[in-house]
Amino acid sequence: MIKKITFKKGRLSKILLTRLNNYYKDAGIDPEFVTMKWQKWNKNPFMVTFIARNEDNHVGWIIYNPVNSTIEDIVVKYPSKDKDVEKQLTDALVAAETLVSAEIHKDDKTKYQWMLEYGFRPTRSFITDGFPLVKMDLSISVLLKKIHGTTPTKPYRKTETVVIEKIPEKRGYVDIKAGVMRLIDALGGINKFIKPDSTVLIKPNIVSDHGLKDGVYKGGIITDIRVIRALTELLLPVAKKIIIGEGSSINRSETTKMFKHYGYDRLVELSPSKISLVDLNTDKQVDKHVPGGKRMHTRKIPLSIEKADVIISVPVLKIHFAAVASLSIKHLQGAVPPLEKYMTHFFGLWQNLVNIHHLIKPQLIVIDGLTGQEDFGPVSGTPKRMNILIGGTNPVATDTVAMKVMGLDPASSPPVFLAYMQGLGPIEKEKIKIIGATIDEVASPFKQPDINLDCGRDIRIHADSACSGCAGYLHFVLNKLRRPDPKDESRMLIDRPFDRKVNIYLGPFVQHPINPDETNIFMGICQQHNAETGTHLPGCPPHAEVIVNGVFSLFPDVERPQYADKSEEARLGEMLEEILRTL
Ligand code: SF4
Structure with a gap:
C-alpha cells in the first residue's frame, strides 16, 4: 500500500531504460519508440527525471517536461493490474505542479485507460518522429x-497590502477622487507607482453597452467612469502619457463605440496631447511565451500593454455566473484580442486567466465597488450599492479581500484558487495586511445565481x-429555451417533444450510460x-x-440568439481553425 509518495530528481538510468523497454514490449509498441524518446530526453536540458519513493522504497519514475507541464512518461517499478501506483505518482505530481498534461503513444491502451479513469482527456492527436x-x-x-483544501507546495512568502476605502453615501465626484487618492496614498503614494516620463495604461471594464441603455445608467456592469476620471486627473501631473485601454467582450471589436457610448472621449479632452483611448481588440500584438506552458504555450498581448511602463487595472466588484466572481484576475480577459478571448475558452x-497574469502584471489594482453586481453577473445581474473601493498591488490578495467583502470564499472561484495554488499571491489571512476599513465593516453578502x-x-x-x-454557461443557454415554443405556444421550447431523446453530458465523470440510439x-x-x-x-x-450553436441545432426552425456580428463570428471561426492546424 502506497502511503506518501515523495520525489527526488534523478537521472535517466539503465534500470529506467530497461523498465521502459519491457513496458512498451508488453504493450506491443515498436521498441524504436523508446529509443526515439530516450534520445530526445537526453538532449533536452530542461527535462526532469523524478524518482518516486514510498518511504524508503523506490516505486517508479516520472519523466516530466516543466517547460510545458507535460508528463513525457510515467512508469512503475513493479507493475500491477489496478494501476494504483501510477495514479498515486500522478497525485503527487499534481500536488506539486497543479495542472499537468501528458503525451502518450496512441496504441498505449493501458496508459490511456488509467489516465481516463484518473481524469485526463484526449485533446489532440499528432505525429512526432513518425510515432x-x-x-x-x-x-480542471x-x-x-484533488487540490481542494490544500495549500501550495511552495508557500507564498510575502505579505501583501490591500486597502478598503469607504466612500460617503452621496458619492459626489469630489468624494470619489478623494477616496482614490487616499487609497493610492495608503499603498505608498502616486510617486511610488509612477515615475516621471512613464506611460500609464488604465484598463477599465467596459464589457458591453448593458451599463447604459436608452439613456438609463445601470451601475455594477462597467467601471464607474468617475473612478477612471479621478485616476486620470491624479496621473496627469506625473505621467508622460495616459492610455485608457479596453477590449470589450460582448460586442467584440466595438470598443471604440463603447468608449463613445460611455463618454470616454470627454476624458481625452482633459489633456488631448497626453491622453488617448486604445481599443485593445484591434491594437498591434506581440507573441509572449507562457511560463510553464499550461494549456497554452504562447499568448498574443496588445502592444500598448506590452509597452506601458505601468498598468492600472480597474475592475468592478461583481459576481460571475461561471467564475463565481469577476474581479482583478478575471478582468484581464478584456485585455487580450478577440481570438485570444475565444482561444482562452477553447483551451481552458x-x-x-492565470496565464495572462504571468504576462500582464498590473502594478496597481483599484476595484470599483461603488456599485457592485450580484446574482447573474457579470452583465445580467442586479446592482448592489456598496460605496467602497478596494485597492492592492497583488491580484490574488486583492481579489481575496474583495470576495470576503462579498461573503464568498476566495477558494470557490476557480481562477482565484488556481492563481493562489500556482504561487501568484496569498489567500491566507495572515499574509494579507488590510488598511482602511475592515472587512467586517463593509461586508455585505452578494446573492449568487x-x-x-x-x-x-x-x-x-x-x-x-x-x-x-460548464454548468454556468449551460444554464445561460438553457434559459434561452425557457420561453414559448413558436410551434406550440402552450409549452416551453425546452419541452418540445423529440423522436429521439436528447442527452447533454457535462463534467468529467457521468454515471448515465450513453445510448447511441439517442x-x-x-x-x-x-x-x-x-x-x-x-x-x-x-x-x-x-x-x-x-x-448556443450546439443546443439550437436541435431547433432548426428557431432563430438562434446572436452573440456577435456574423462576419466577426465567421472570421474568428476561421482564425481558430488556422491555429488548430498549426498546433
Ligand atoms: S466541467 Fe467544463 S468548464 Fe469545468 S473543467 Fe470540465 S470542461 Fe472545463
Missing part, C-alpha cells in the same frame, strides 16, 4: 477536487461532476473522450456561442 501520439489534458474539474478559461439545469420533456442534462464553468451532446474537455459518439462542444467551458 502517433495523443495529448492527454487533465480535467478533477484538478480542483480558468488556467488561461441559482444555476438551473432542469431538464426539458425530452432533453436530459447529466452533470454529475461538472465545475461551475441524440447525445458532450460538453467541454471533460467529455472530449466521447466526442466521436455524438456532437462535441469543444472548450473548457465551451464559449457561449459554441453552446
